[in-house]
Amino acid sequence: MPERRPRSVLGATGLSLGLMLLVAGGVADRGGTFPLVLLGASALAIGALYRLFPHGPQFALGTTNGLAMYACLYVVIGRAGFPDAPDWARAVAFVLPIAAFVAACWLRRRDLSAWAEQEEAADLAHLPRFARWLAITGLVGLVSLGFPVNRLPATGQGLALIGAMAAIAAVSVISVGDVVRLLVDIAVIFRAVTRRLSRLAVPIAAYSSLWALLTVVFGCLYRIADGLSGGPLFTSTHGPIRVDFADALHFSVVTLSTVGYGDIIPADDGIRLLASIQMLLAQLLLLFGFIEIMRGSRAGLPDAAPRDEATRRAAAGD
Numbered sequence: 228m229p230e231r232r233p234r235s236v237l238g239a240t241g242l243s244l245g246l247m248l249l250v251a252g253g254v255a256d257r258g259g260t261f262p263l264v265l266l267g268a269s270a271l272a273i274g275a276l277y278r279l280f281p282h283g284p285q286f287a288l289g290t291t292n293g294l295a296m297y298a299c300l301y302v303v304i305g306r307a308g309f310p311d312a313p314d315w316a317r318a319v320a321f322v323l324p325i326a327a328f329v330a331a332c333w334l335r336r337r338d339l340s341a342w343a344e345q346e347e348a349a350d351l352a353h354l355p356r357f358a359r360w361l362a363i364t365g366l367v368g369l370v371s372l373g374f375p376v377n378r379l380p381a382t383g384q385g386l387a388l389i390g391a392m393a394a395i396a397a398v399s400v401i402s403v404g405d406v407v408r409l410l411v412d413i414a415v416i417f418r419a420v421t422r423r424l425s426r427l428a429v430p431i432a433a434y435s436s437l438w439a440l441l442t443v444v445f446g447c448l449y450r451i452a453d454g455l456s457g458g459p460l461f462t463s464t465h466g467p468i469r470v471d472f473a474d475a476l477h478f479s480v481v482t483l484s485t486v487g488y489g490d491i492i493p494a495d496d497g498i499r500l501l502a503s504i505q506m507l508l509a510q511l512l513l514l515f516g517f518i519e520i521m522r523g524s525r526a527g528l529p530d531a532a533p534r535d536e537a538t539r540r541a542a543a544g545d
Contacts, residue, residue, distance in 0.1 A: 243269075243273050243287045243288060243290065243291035244266070244269065244270055244273065244291075246288075246291050246292075246295060247265065247266060247269040247270075247273075247291060247294065247295065247298075248266065250265065250295045250298050250299065251263075251265050251266050253299075254298065254299075254302045258314070260314045260318065261302075261314065261317055261318060261321070264318040264321060264322065265298055265321065268321065268322050268325050268326075269291070269294050269298075269325075271329070272290070272294065272325050272328075272329050273287055273290055273291060273294070275329050275332070275333070276290050276329065276332060276410075277290070279332055279333065279336050279339070279340055280332075280339070280340055280407065280410070280411065286410060286411065286413075286414035288414075289410050289413035289414050290410055292413075293410070294325070297324070297325075298321075300368075301320075301321055304368050304371070304372065305317060305320075305388060307372060307377075308371045308372045308376055308377060308388075309371075309376060309377065309384040309385070309387065309388040310377055310384070311377070311380075311381040311384050312381065312384040312385040312387075312388045313381055313382070313385045315385070316384075316385025316386070316388055316389055317385075317388065319389055320385075320388045320389045320391070320392035321392070323389070323392045323393055323395075323396045324392055324395045324396040324399045326396075327396035327397070327399055327400050328396075328399040328400065328403060328406070330400075331399070331400040331403040332403055332407065335403060335404070338404075339403075339404065339407050360398055360401070360402035360405060360406075363398050364395050364398050367391055367394050367395055367398070368391075370391075371387070371388075371391045376388075427520055430516065430519035430520050430522070431520065433519065434512070434515070434516035434519065434520075437512055437515075438483065438512060441479075441483055441505065441508055441509070441512065442476065442479050442480055442483055443476070443479075445479045445482070445483070445501070445505045446472070446475045446476035446478070446479035446480075447472075447475070448501060449461075449470065449475040449478055449479060449498065449501070450470060450471070450472050450475035450476075452497065452498060452501070453469060453470050453475070453498075456495070459494065460493065460494060460495040460497075460498045461474075461478070461491050461492065461493055461494055461495075461498070462491075462492050462494040463490055463491055463492065464489075464490065467494065468491070470491065474491060477491065478491045479505070482502050482505050482506060482509070483505055483506075483508075483509045484509070485506060485509060
């Protein structure tokens with residue numbers, strides 16, 4: 228039987244596109260043309276890169292994170308430096324670096340995929356080279372913002388935007404090896420973090436359960452106390468109020484989280500004392516959660532100690 232991948236291509240791509248859907252919804256304040264282009268280009272890029280470098284859903288997530296940051300920076304810089312660029316120019320300029328990068332990965336797929344499949348541990352020694360290419364890309368953006376391109380007519384702004392993104396596309400083609408190495412390193416790091424989080428499932432579940440229990444108990448106490456009182460025990464920006472269960476639960480969440488919105492304020496000494504007790508329990512719960520999570524994060528470390536000791540003894544014997 229052939230060896231199966233950690234996750235199916237469709238599953239990893241669908242998970243990644245969920246994040247891109249959020250980004251597309253966030254930038255959809257000027258029509259739906261660009262969000263559709265963003266989703267289409269992201270789907271093709273994530274699927275193609277996942278096919279070329281099968282490092283599991285972590286690689287797809289790292290690629291999606293990079294695309295999301297690129298899309299956000301593109302929108303912010305594009306609207307600041309090229310505010311009147313036509314929609315067709317914005318779409319073409321956005322797709323240019325993505326298409327160039329995917330094409331470069333395809334042309335160098337044998338070398339890059341062979342290296343990526345052998346990578347088992349993160350090695351960020353090549354990060355300075357990636358930072359150099361990132362600085363060049365930032366320089367292109369600074370030059371675009373520095374020149375008065377926004378005074379050009381709409382067509383001129385569109386052509387200038389395409390020219391700037393063509394320069395960034397050229398940089399992405401030249402630096403494709405360093406970018407792929409960084410994406411693989413991020414995938415390896417995500418995989419290690421996922422294994423650690425699996426060991427933290429029990430303490431996180433225990434902390435969440437106790438947090439929810441305290442929220443409900445004190446929310447009920449606030450509601451019961453206010454209901455049995457002859458007058459309002461809470462006040463707001465509009466004066467004294469009677470709290471219903473939703474208000475009491477909201478106040479309990481705010482108190483337990485020590486956020487303090489100030490929309491509901493205890494006006495009675497007994498309620499203030501009750502809220503103080505809840506805040507004290509919140510601090511103790513936070514301390515408990517921190518200790519349990521740190522204990523869970525160290526799970527498995529004692530197993531490494533005998534190996535280290537054996538290594539030291541072997542070295543001493545030599």
